[in-house]
Amino acid sequence: RKEVEQDPGPFNVPEGATVAFNCTYSNSASQSFFWYRQDCRKEPKLLMSVYSSGNEDGRFTAQLNRASQYISLLIRDSKLSDSATYLCVVNGNDYKLSFGAGTTVTVRA
C-alpha cells in the first residue's frame, strides 16, 4: 500500500466553481500534513499546512480526519490560476515527507 494515495483526477471545473478532493495516508503515526501545488513540472511549492482543527487560507480550506486517515482540500470560487497539480504530503518516518502523486485540477473559462 502506498504511503499517500490521491485521486489523480483530472478535475475539470468552470471558473467560480467549488472543487474538493481527498487523499489518504497509511501511517497512523504521521503528525505533519501539507498541501503543495505544482505547476507544469516546476518545483512544488507549499500551499498550506493542515492542522488538526482544520484551517482556511483565503479560498482554500484544508481538513484532517485522523480517525479515517484522510486529508481534504477544498477550493472555493475557482480561478483560472488555480489550474495545477495538488500534492498531498505527509511526514513519513523520521525526517522524510511522503508525497502523493498529485491531483490535477483544470479550471476553464
Add this chain to the structure above:
Amino acid sequence: NAGVTQTPKFRILKIGQSMTLQCTQDMNHNYMYWYRQDPGMGLKLIYYSVGAGITDKGEVPNGYNVSRSTTEDFPLRLELAAPSQTSVYFCASSYDSGGNPYYGYTFGSGTRLTVV
C-alpha cells in the same frame, strides 16, 4: 535569500557518462533531500541528509551517490548514466523543529536530465 539553488537547469548526458548535480541552500536548514520525478509520477526520494557529514538512502538510491561536507551544499553524483535516470531532479531543504520537518520543504527549481 536565494533559498535553494540547483545547477544546471538542463543537461543531456550520453549513456555511461557521469555528472554531479549541485544543490546549495542559504537558509541554514539542517535537512536536505534529493528527489526525482518521472513524467506523470510522484516524487521519489533518492537520498537525504540530516546534517553535515550524515547521509542516508531513500527509496531509489541505486546509481546515485551523495555527500554533505557543509550545511549549505548537498551534491548528487550520477555514475554511469543510464536512460532510466532520465528525469527531473529536485533538491529540497527543511528546518528541524524537534525532530520532524513541521514547516515543510523548500524546493529548488529542478534539473531536467536526459540520458541518451
